[in-house]
Amino acid sequence: MAQDVVKKRASRAAKDQENGKQWSWAAFGRYIAVIVVVFIALAPLYWTFITSVKDGTEINAYPPTLFPHHWNFNNYIDAFTKSDFFLPTLRNSVIIAVVTTVVSLLFGILCAYALGRTKFYGKGAMLAIVLSVNMFPFIAIVGPLYILFTNGLYIYNTYAALIVPNIVATLPLTIWFLTSFFRDLPSDLEEAARIDGASRLQALWHVIVPLTAPGVFAAAILSFIAVWNDFLFGLTLTSSTAAQPVTVGITFFNSEHQTSYGMLAAAAIVVTIPLVILVLFLQRRIVSGLTAGAVKG
Amino acid sequence: MAVKEAKVEKSASPGLMDRIRMNGGFLPYILILPTLLLILVIAVYPMLDSIRLSMLHNPFAARPKFVGLQNYITVFQDPVFRQAMGTTMIYTVLSVALESIFGLLIALLINKSFPGRGLVRAAILVPWAFPTIVSAQMWFLMYGDQTGILTYILRSLHLLAEGDTLLNSVPGVITASVITDVWKTTPFMALLLLAGLQVIPADLYEAASVDGATRWQQFTRITLPMLKNPFLIALLFRLLDAIRVFDLFYVFGKQMVPSLASFANIRMFGSNTEFSQGVATSILIFIIGIIISIIFGSMLRSMLKEQG
Numbered sequence: 001m002a003q004d005v006v007k008k009r010a011s012r013a014a015k016d017q018e019n020g021k022q023w024s025w026a027a028f029g030r031y032i033a034v035i036v037v038v039f040i041a042l043a044p045l046y047w048t049f050i051t052s053v054k055d056g057t058e059i060n061a062y063p064p065t066l067f068p069h070h071w072n073f074n075n076y077i078d079a080f081t082k083s084d085f086f087l088p089t090l091r092n093s094v095i096i097a098v099v100t101t102v103v104s105l106l107f108g109i110l111c112a113y114a115l116g117r118t119k120f121y122g123k124g125a126m127l128a129i130v131l132s133v134n135m136f137p138f139i140a141i142v143g144p145l146y147i148l149f150t151n152g153l154y155i156y157n158t159y160a161a162l163i164v165p166n167i168v169a170t171l172p173l174t175i176w177f178l179t180s181f182f183r184d185l186p187s188d189l190e191e192a193a194r195i196d197g198a199s200r201l202q203a204l205w206h207v208i209v210p211l212t213a214p215g216v217f218a219a220a221i222l223s224f225i226a227v228w229n230d231f232l233f234g235l236t237l238t239s240s241t242a243a244q245p246v247t248v249g250i251t252f253f254n255s256e257h258q259t260s261y262g263m264l265a266a267a268a269i270v271v272t273i274p275l276v277i278l279v280l281f282l283q284r285r286i287v288s289g290l291t292a293g294a295v296k297g
Numbered sequence: 298m299a300v301k302e303a304k305v306e307k308s309a310s311p312g313l314m315d316r317i318r319m320n321g322g323f324l325p326y327i328l329i330l331p332t333l334l335l336i337l338v339i340a341v342y343p344m345l346d347s348i349r350l351s352m353l354h355n356p357f358a359a360r361p362k363f364v365g366l367q368n369y370i371t372v373f374q375d376p377v378f379r380q381a382m383g384t385t386m387i388y389t390v391l392s393v394a395l396e397s398i399f400g401l402l403i404a405l406l407i408n409k410s411f412p413g414r415g416l417v418r419a420a421i422l423v424p425w426a427f428p429t430i431v432s433a434q435m436w437f438l439m440y441g442d443q444t445g446i447l448t449y450i451l452r453s454l455h456l457l458a459e460g461d462t463l464l465n466s467v468p469g470v471i472t473a474s475v476i477t478d479v480w481k482t483t484p485f486m487a488l489l490l491l492a493g494l495q496v497i498p499a500d501l502y503e504a505a506s507v508d509g510a511t512r513w514q515q516f517t518r519i520t521l522p523m524l525k526n527p528f529l530i531a532l533l534f535r536l537l538d539a540i541r542v543f544d545l546f547y548v549f550g551k552q553m554v555p556s557l558a559s560f561a562n563i564r565m566f567g568s569n570t571e572f573s574q575g576v577a578t579s580i581l582i583f584i585i586g587i588i589i590s591i592i593f594g595s596m597l598r599s600m601l602k603e604q605g
Binding site: 025031033034037038040041044045047048051059060062063064066082107108110113114115118119120123126129130133135136137138139140141142143144145146147148164165167171175180189200214225228229230233234235247251253254261264265268271272274275276278279282283284286287 | 324325326328329331332335336338340341342343344345348350351356377402403406407409411413415416418419420421422423426427428429431432434435436437439441443444445446447449480484488492495528529537541543547548558561562566567572574576579580582583586587589601
């Protein structure tokens with residue numbers, strides 16, 4: 001395997017050198033294509049941003065202006081101060097996403113350890129159950145969950161109403177991903193810890209988790225993004241700003257009761273900025289997390 | 298390929314003794330218990346319960362009446378449901394087909410290393426990371442009547458009449474949803490295919506070019522066949538996701554042009570007496586998903602057999 005990689009690198013480097021020596025149409029075409037792709041990927045973000053800094057008259061100007069004539073940040077201030085839902089729902093989303101990610105990671109680590117590093121009867125069945133959850137259309141469970149939460153568990157319109165289903169939604173990916181990481185770890189380190197008298201759980205916590213920290217971290221980012229982005233559970237299992245997530249809150253800027261495109265755009269920028277930062281700094285980890293399941297197969 | 302071989306070696310050599318020593322005991326069961334309980338209560342139970350609910354007239358009544366498959370029949374006779382079904386199918390086929398083509402092109406584009414490649418990868422990841430509902434709002438601003446840059450461009454090209462917007466007609470809403478979804482999900486497709494491209498051994502291409510194969514022959518004889526597996530997996534993920542599309546039609550279609558999932562939501566949380574019709578619709582989505590999974594599962598299995 002190592003040889004393969006070295007060879008691949010060598011041949012790639014040789015090709016790069018060739019390409020570097022002479023200006024070629026292929027390289028030129030590649031850069032044009034790259035520019036087009038990046039432009040399309042970022043254009044809506046640009047449009048939303050300039051909409052958010054335009055004032056009320058310029059937003060409705062026709063034809064639309066590509067560069068704002070007057071910059072102002074009133075839409076941001078208004079979104080936070082003049083609406084009674086944006087700040088509370090934003091706060092709800094942060095709490096829900098953080099708590100869900102932590103609990104999902106904890107359950108996921110325990111389950112992935114059992115699946116990846118121990119042998120037990122029913123392991124195949126457990127893997128199948130975990131993976132099949134991924135295929136559930138969540139629209140099919142929100143109805144029964146609504147009834148369960150309003151009549152049985154009485155957690156409708158609380159943080160728990162969103163944390164619990166979101167844990168279930170993020171667990172399959174977390175477990176799938178961590179299992180492959182744990183399984184690939186050589187067993188001597190864990191054995192050494194066991195010989196020194198550590199229990200299995202101590203070995204898991206003090207040896208395995210630190211050694212697979214990049215994988216655990218990638219799983220955490222992916223579940224945070226998934227929970228932050230949830231809309232369906234938020235729409236159906238909560239009913240007031242006491243628990244609604246910001247994905248629901250943001251739709252209030254564009255509803256029958258109120259339409260404010262400037263504030264809508266400002267809110268969209270605020271909600272997506274944490275994600276843009278995560279992506280820019282951690283793209284390698286995110287990509288490895290996204291593709292782990294599919295390639296390793 | 299190389300990755301797989303290495304993994305087999307690892308788990309085989311120190312595995313056996315170690316496994317036997319570690320085997321047994323209740324620990325594994327205790328470790329999976331929290332996950333298992335949660336999945337049973339929050340996913341499996343509601344899924345089974347939804348089958349029961351879909352056969353009741355009004356589950357909120359004091360004594361709900363059992364009506365068998367009546368809700369399914371009502372739903373199938375509902376013109377709004379039929380339209381939602383058609384909308385969802387057209388949307389699914391178009392968006393997944395376009396994402397596959399663009400995804401493959403982008404994967405090929407960033408497969409070679411060039412300065413700024415990491416930046417490109419980060420840029421295309423940005424749309425993927427956004428909440429769908431927020432992406433939908435962003436595109437809503439661009440599709441809008443006064444605020445919309447796209448509306449302006451389409452009118453200038455005479456693709457839209459003056460005063461008309463994309464979100465005014467059924468085909469328009471489907472087009473808007475497909476565009477937004479392609480924008481948002483092509484990166485996912487591209488990254489999965491890119492990962493598949495990067496495990497194709499370089500020797501294959503070297504051998505082929507020594508034998509005098511052209512670039513195009515290398516692409517059709519090596520690249521495409523080697524990509525089949527990751528491609529099928531990506532396709533399965535995307536199809537399952539597309540048939541349950543909700544957020545985009547919630548924003549673009551409102552009540553007028555629903556998808557299957559947003560139709561289910563409208564029925565479920567509109568009035569008590571129609572709740573079960575919504576549940577029945579969502580079970581139909583589940584069944585379509587199962588059919589797709591079975592088809593792709595058998596395709597993947599037969600391909601793994603071929604490869605040995």
